[in-house]
Amino acid sequence: MFTPYFKKEFTLIMIKPDGVVDGHTGAILERIEKEGFQIRALKRLVLSESQAGAFYYVHRERPFYGELVKFMASGPIVAAVLERDNAVAHWRKVIGATDPAEAEEGTIRKLYARSKGENAVHGSDSVENARLEAGFFFAGLDLLS
Ligand code: IDP
Ligand code: MG
Numbered sequence: 001m002f003t004p005y006f007k008k009e010f011t012l013i014m015i016k017p018d019g020v021v022d023g024h025t026g027a028i029l030e031r032i033e034k035e036g037f038q039i040r041a042l043k044r045l046v047l048s049e050s051q052a053g054a055f056y057y058v059h060r061e062r063p064f065y066g067e068l069v070k071f072m073a074s075g076p077i078v079a080a081v082l083e084r085d086n087a088v089a090h091w092r093k094v095i096g097a098t099d100p101a102e103a104e105e106g107t108i109r110k111l112y113a114r115s116k117g118e119n120a121v122h123g124s125d126s127v128e129n130a131r132l133e134a135g136f137f138f139a140g141l142d143l144l145s
Pocket of ligand 1: 116123125
């Protein structure tokens, strides 16, 4: 769907409400550029619970789904499309494990996450999901510049 707009791979990331409210937006955006990503689209918004539920629909049967949806709708998030060689895997490496207690030193979740649920950032887990998730937040026109 967005293939013509990108020279390299892309991923969809979010700074979650804890990351925004705790004042880490600037540090995370700086880290994104230091890691060699181009920020191709960027917005700050508050999701409704039904929007957050739709984004995390794949997790609807997991025990933490209700809690996750409420948390993701609890405050502002920042969503962005990032372009880089190997963007999906590189971002997953930069953010670290889901649970900050298990994340490597220097990763974004180790540095900024509050807990396994409130873990500062999201990253797509595959190129195919990056496509779907980028389309959730952005239109092709937003990615043309
Ligand atoms: P990921 O974000 O590292 O890909 P997933 O397993 O896809 O992790 O889970 C999606 C999100 O759901 C996590 O980032 C986290 O916010 C939340 N989550 C995952 N596992 C748990 C849990 O055991 N308790 C509470 N929240 C969880
Ligand atoms: Mg995931």
